[in-house]
Amino acid sequence: MRSDALLSVRGLSKSFHTHESRWRAVARLLGVANGSEQGKQVLRDITFDLLPGQALAIVGRNGSGKSTLLKLITGSLLPDSGSISCCGRISAILELGAGFDLHATGRQNMAMQAALWGVPADVLAAQAQAIIDYSELGPAIDEAVRTYSSGMLLRLAFAIAIHAQAELLIVDEALAVGDARFQQKCMASIRAHLARGGGLLFVSHDLNSVKTLCDHAILLDGGVIVQQGHPASVCDAYLSRLLGQQAPTSGPTSAAPGAQASITRLLVNGQPQRDVALKSGDWLEIAMELHAHAPVDNLAAGFMLHDARGQDLFGVNTQLSGQTIRFTQPGQQCCVTLRMQALLGPGHYTITVAVHDADDYTRNVIFWGFGAIALEILDPQGGSVGHCKLPHQLSVTPAGHPPSD
Numbered sequence: 589m590r591s592d593a594l595l596s597v598r599g600l601s602k603s604f605h606t607h608e609s610r611w612r613a614v615a616r617l618l619g620v621a622n623g624s625e626q627g628k629q630v631l632r633d634i635t636f637d638l639l640p641g642q643a644l645a646i647v648g649r650n651g652s653g654k655s656t657l658l659k660l661i662t663g664s665l666l667p668d669s670g671s672i673s674c675c676g677r678i679s680a681i682l683e684l685g686a687g688f689d690l691h692a693t694g695r696q697n698m699a700m701q702a703a704l705w706g707v708p709a710d711v712l713a714a715q716a717q718a719i720i721d722y723s724e725l726g727p728a729i730d731e732a733v734r735t736y737s738s739g740m741l742l743r744l745a746f747a748i749a750i751h752a753q754a755e756l757l758i759v760d761e762a763l764a765v766g767d768a769r770f771q772q773k774c775m776a777s778i779r780a781h782l783a784r785g786g787g788l789l790f791v792s793h794d795l796n797s798v799k800t801l802c803d804h805a806i807l808l809d810g811g812v813i814v815q816q817g818h819p820a821s822v823c824d825a826y827l828s829r830l831l832g833q834q835a836p837t838s839g840p841t842s843a844a845p846g847a848q849a850s851i852t853r854l855l856v857n858g859q860p861q862r863d864v865a866l867k868s869g870d871w872l873e874i875a876m877e878l879h880a881h882a883p884v885d886n887l888a889a890g891f892m893l894h895d896a897r898g899q900d901l902f903g904v905n906t907q908l909s910g911q912t913i914r915f916t917q918p919g920q921q922c923c924v925t926l927r928m929q930a931l932l933g934p935g936h937y938t939i940t941v942a943v944h945d946a947d948d949y950t951r952n953v954i955f956w957g958f959g960a961i962a963l964e965i966l967d968p969q970g971g972s973v974g975h976c977k978l979p980h981q982l983s984v985t986p987a988g989h990p991p992s993d
């Protein structure tokens with residue numbers, strides 16, 4: 589264990605004994621029966637540390653064990669083996685509404701939840717109005733929680749969790765139900781919590797949120813950690829597994845084994861280059877040549893621009909622009925060309941290139957080049973900040989005299 593860790597998880601394993609007899613459960617608890625013999629093992633030998641100020645994402649497909657891991661950490665489940673140590677209090681939003689008494693009001697639930705997380709009564713009394721204001725629930729705070737929408741449940745749950753001033757905040761999927769403005773407010777509060785040296789454990793299928801919020805990620809598959817590291821590469825590895833590919837392809841183009849077509853050439857501004865530097869406002873051309881190995885219908889070729897954290901900024905594909913790629917016999921070829929004006933702020937970007945089934949990007953994946961092209965935008969003129977460099981006019985005129993067109 590790292591001495592500076594906020595949360596330390598070592599060799600954690602968990603099985604569920606769904607059809608276990610009472611006698612066998614007793615024998616297992618007494619250590620005279622092997623727990624893994626009969627149970628379904630959902631987590632195996634999980635080890636990681638979470639440091640103060642760190643935001644750690646756990647990603648993985650449905651059933652990979654993410655929620656079980658969070659339940660072990662919050663103590664609502666017990667592990668078969670391994671240890672968990674946390675230097676501080678934990679506040680968690682696991683399933684929205686879980687832990688709330690649906691017949692009690694928001695205000696009453698606030699008091700019950702705070703007590704559950706060990707918030708002292710005087711701290712709660714001092715914080716109560718701030719929690720209510722933060723939730724923006726207004727008079728609904730005195731209505732029964734069973735009448736709340738999922739967005740209102742999130743407002744209450746998050747307001748309580750963030751004001752509990754726990755060292756470790758755990759959020760499982762919940763933020764997705766909030767409206768955009770409340771989500772941004774949650775994100776800002778989480779960042780402030782991290783800046784104060786708190787930790788975040790974040791489970792989400794929304795990879796953009798993972799990449800925006802977290803600085804480290806763990807990929808769970810079949811109950812084991814299969815990769816950990818920078819969120820962008822862990823998210824790429826996760827998508828790779830979902831798409832049935834071995835590993836992210838960031839280098840030269842390659843065809844998936846047995847694919848009905850392959851990419852024979854990928855040119856960036858007419859060159860077989862993978863790194864390109866442009867001035868803001870320059871044009872970028874990506875040309876991709878496809879070669880059929882077998883008849884195939886209904887393919888789409890697409891491009892996604894990401895920022896330096898891997899977050900999606902702009903995506904386009906042939907299906908979205910009403911064009912279909914179809915090969916009726918082997919040997920046929922086509923070229924897909926994207927011309928795009930780089931109306932971008934200075935910085936580093938990547939572009940993912942993919943060819944897949946037009947209706948379902950997880951099917952018939954011919955090629956998926958994560959961040960296949962690295963783009964640097966140079967902007968000697970400056971004049972604005974942010975990812976976009978939109979055509980604009982900014983003027984100062986005497987009051988009452990709007991600028992003329």
Ligand SMILES: Nc1ncnc2c1ncn2[C@@H]1O[C@H](COP(=O)(O)OP(=O)(O)OP(=O)(O)O)[C@@H](O)[C@H]1O
Binds near residue numbers: 604605655657
């Ligand atoms: N109480 C339980 N009894 C038996 N099996 C369980 C129980 N809870 C979870 N499981 C099983 O454990 C496995 C992991 O479930 P878990 O909910 O942790 O996955 P997850 O990664 O959070 O999935 P999702 O993304 O769908 O929320 C699944 O196969 C699930 O069916």
